[in-house]
Amino acid sequence: MSHVVRLRSLVASALLLGSAGAASTPTLTFPFKVQGTANAGASGQLIVRTLSPTMSISVLTLRGLTPNTAYVAHYHSLGTASSDPCASNGPISLVFPPFKSDAQGQGLALLRAVPARISGTAGAYVNVHTADDVAVIPLCASVLKAAAPTAVQPTTPQTTTTPPATHAASQQGVTVKIGDNTFMPTPLSVAAGTTVTWVNTGKVTHNVSSVDLPGIRSASLHPGESYSYTFTAPGIFTYYCSYHEGMSATITVTKR
Incomplete structure (x- = not known):
């Protein structure tokens, strides 16, 4: 059995478990959009199911990638450089396990994580990169909370001379x-x-x-x-x- 087939079986089992164990929690789906000209025909979606306050499952299902190519994907906390989440230049918060597209250019990745680490205070986004050049970002998905908080940034004293805890x-x-x-x-x-x-x-x-x-x-x-x-x-x-x-x-x- 191929890696993709085995992972599809694992994804199905994980989401089924989520449906049984957290019936009141909806499955959230976020579409990916193409970034730049790399893999212009690529598409896909991010499925997020919260199983408990300490566990969520994120699943990437992607199409139109370069066949038989290694990829990596990351959650980023929402940055402030742009109103577009995918261009906001936020820091990496979580890393998906590396994966490889199959002969048809399809890719699949699964990540288990604490829900609070995904959305932070305002939201997040997921970038998909080719593993041999992380500057190439074919796809991005915005992951925003349903209700944005009043204060996006927590109140933190700022110093310009000596950064704290460095x-x-x-x-x-x-x-x-x-x-x-x-x-x-x-x-x-x-x-x-x-x-x-x-x-x-x-x-x-x-x-x-x-x-x-x-x-x-x-x-x-x-x-x-x-x-x-x-x-x-x-x-x-x-x-x-x-x-x-x-x-x-x-x-x-x-x-x-």
Whole structure:
């Protein structure tokens, strides 16, 4: 049996379980829209069912993808860069397991997550990327709450001199330890010109990728292996491990 057929069976079982265990919770369906010219004929939908306050199931069913191609998909919290959720440049909040389209260009992915992590305070969106170039975003789906809160952003004191709870790094270099499902330290603040080295100190394979900075893309890192990248420009960048959902962190790069 192919991976897609097995996953279809798992999806059907999961949604059936949701119907039996959470009859009062509707199944929400969000259509994907094409982004740019990549996979212009692609389409699909995101199905979200909340089973309990601590568990939801999100299912991607996609068509018109490049056949036999690896893809990744991410939930992003709603950003503020645009009124269009898919262009709002929000941070990654959850990562779907990597998947591969079949010979007909169909793709399927399933993610179990805490419902609060999906919508945040205002909403979210899901981007689908080709695995070999996360800057290519063929499809996006907006996921907005039925009732938007009065205050989109929580009241948080802002400081411009010393960001709270960050770990500053010297310009010579800094090491980030990759544990199993965590990056340490995080959040991290470094000066432009700093080389960051990620070292896998866990027991399973991880990797390091970023949508904000496509240049950050490691190979699979087995325990004890490392990957380095030198940050040259200021900004706030999110990176993640594509193998493990929810495993992400941020680096703030300041001027020299």
